[in-house]
Amino acid sequence: MYDLIVLLVLLLIGYFFGRMAEKKHYKSIIEREKKYAKIILIATKYAPAEVLNQQSSLVSGSVVISVDYFKRFLATLRNFFGGRVTSYESLLDRARREAILRLKEEAHKKGSNMLVNLKLETSSISKGRKNAIGSVEILAYATAFYPATKALP
Amino acid sequence: MQRLFIQPPKLCHSPMQYENPLVPEGINTTDEHPLKEFITLSVGVILVVVFFMGLITLAVELSARLVPFEYEQQMVSSVLQKDPSKSTPQERYLQVLADKIAQAQGLPKEMIITVHYEDDDIKNAFATLGGHVFIHRGLVEQLSNENALELLLAHEIAHIKYRHPLKSLGSGLLMQIFWAIISGNSDPSALASISQLTSLSYSRSNETQADEEGLYCVFQLHHDVNGASELFQALIDQQSDSDFSPPKYLSTHPDLAERIIHLKKLAIEKGWSAQKKIKPLNLIFKKVSTTSGSE
Numbered sequence: 001m002y003d004l005i006v007l008l009v010l011l012l013i014g015y016f017f018g019r020m021a022e023k024k025h026y027k028s029i030i031e032r033e034k035k036y037a038k039i040i041l042i043a044t045k046y047a048p049a050e051v052l053n054q055q056s057s058l059v060s061g062s063v064v065i066s067v068d069y070f071k072r073f074l075a076t077l078r079n080f081f082g083g084r085v086t087s088y089e090s091l092l093d094r095a096r097r098e099a100i101l102r103l104k105e106e107a108h109k110k111g112s113n114m115l116v117n118l119k120l121e122t123s124s125i126s127k128g129r130k131n132a133i134g135s136v137e138i139l140a141y142a143t144a145f146y147p148a149t150k151a152l153p
Numbered sequence: 154m155q156r157l158f159i160q161p162p163k164l165c166h167s168p169m170q171y172e173n174p175l176v177p178e179g180i181n182t183t184d185e186h187p188l189k190e191f192i193t194l195s196v197g198v199i200l201v202v203v204f205f206m207g208l209i210t211l212a213v214e215l216s217a218r219l220v221p222f223e224y225e226q227q228m229v230s231s232v233l234q235k236d237p238s239k240s241t242p243q244e245r246y247l248q249v250l251a252d253k254i255a256q257a258q259g260l261p262k263e264m265i266i267t268v269h270y271e272d273d274d275i276k277n278a279f280a281t282l283g284g285h286v287f288i289h290r291g292l293v294e295q296l297s298n299e300n301a302l303e304l305l306l307a308h309e310i311a312h313i314k315y316r317h318p319l320k321s322l323g324s325g326l327l328m329q330i331f332w333a334i335i336s337g338n339s340d341p342s343a344l345a346s347i348s349q350l351t352s353l354s355y356s357r358s359n360e361t362q363a364d365e366e367g368l369y370c371v372f373q374l375h376h377d378v379n380g381a382s383e384l385f386q387a388l389i390d391q392q393s394d395s396d397f398s399p400p401k402y403l404s405t406h407p408d409l410a411e412r413i414i415h416l417k418k419l420a421i422e423k424g425w426s427a428q429k430k431i432k433p434l435n436l437i438f439k440k441v442s443t444t445s446g447s448e
């Protein structure tokens with residue numbers, strides 16, 4: 001029966017730390033999205049004419065975020081009734097945006113203002129392992145165009 | 154598709170037309186507070202689980218009487234065989250007492266009580282399937298009078314009278330099946346706790362029922378219940394030795410102090426007197442305790 005006490009403690013820890021981390025993360029995401037807003041990022045396969053004579057290279061950004069106990073518990077409860085698993089939605093939203101931001105940061109270092117052919121890949125770590133707290137990895141990659149003169153070694 | 158490779162890549166519009174506006178928040182996520190969702194879902198799950206636990210308990214209550222006592226005896230006959238010629242004087246004494254109590258409680262003829270006296274320090278007694286009652290020396294030697302011993306035996310025999318061992322076995326099995334079905338055995342730990350709480354409350358209500366029947370039986374035997382609740386006092390004394398006891402709702406048995414109060418109230422309510430002189434505990438139990446203590 002001490003399961004229940006352990007469960008409550010885990011839930012409290014998960015809730016407070018998870019929520020704190022999420023708030024902090026969102027604050028930083030919104031801030032950096034404004035900072036890198038001038039870097040154009042598009043998903044089309046073909047580059048615009050203006051950049052075709054520029055140098056290009058692959059840039060990528062990836063992030064791994066762990067789900068906390070509270071979110072996982074909420075998702076388990078949600079499994080009974082169905083519906084939006086909102087506790088995971090915010091987790092994946094954060095991971096996606098963070099991965100894109102890291103991608104843009106790398107592009108910014110190369111002096112690029114144009115990213116083409118964005119691709120996103122999601123994979124869950126701890127797949128198939130029972131009772132393990134899962135993590136999610138998001139990888140964003142794209143082709144960055146930058147002027148040849150500005151290219152870093 | 155092939156033409157794409159022959160022709161030069163299709164050029165897109167000028168970059169001036171591109172922009173990445175800041176996407177407003179709350180499209181992929183929700184503003185709803187997670188605790189609100191947590192509470193709504195938890196209450197829903199608890200209601201569903203409690204409902205099914207109630208159904209299981211009810212089903213067990215109704216169907217237990219349909220199971221012949223003989224089946225219970227057969228179930229345990231291979232593990233709980235007893236040779237009467239090997240029984241100790243204490244066991245014989247308790248057996249005589251148990252038969253008297255069984256008669257007083259109006260047990261059906263086929264419900265035969267078999268007392269097992271365990272000569273060890275464990276402070277416990279329990280009743281199990283097939284009418285087998287186990288009494289440990291550790292508990293008996295804590296008692297000072299016969300009424301407390303009779304309440305102890307009457308309590309355990311009442312468990313058998315009301316088929317509590319069978320009911321708890323049945324509900325335990327059904328609950329396991331229930332969990333296997335709804336959880337697919339994936340993550341039962343968290344939610345199983347809810348059902349455990351339900352089954353514990355069922356267990357406590359069984360204990361209270363056995364307490365009441367036990368005290369009534371002591372009254373029937375002596376027309377007096379003086380000293381009977383000393384049984385629980387002995388258990389309290391023993392409990393305070395161990396430094397930690399779980400809260401009431403996490404326990405299989407009701408709180409001991411509450412059991413004493415409940416029985417005293419019951420005695421007053423029913424007008425059962427508690428004044429007669431108490432008969433001290435039979436010396437055979439004391440004797441064993443001293444000899445075994447010196448061994």
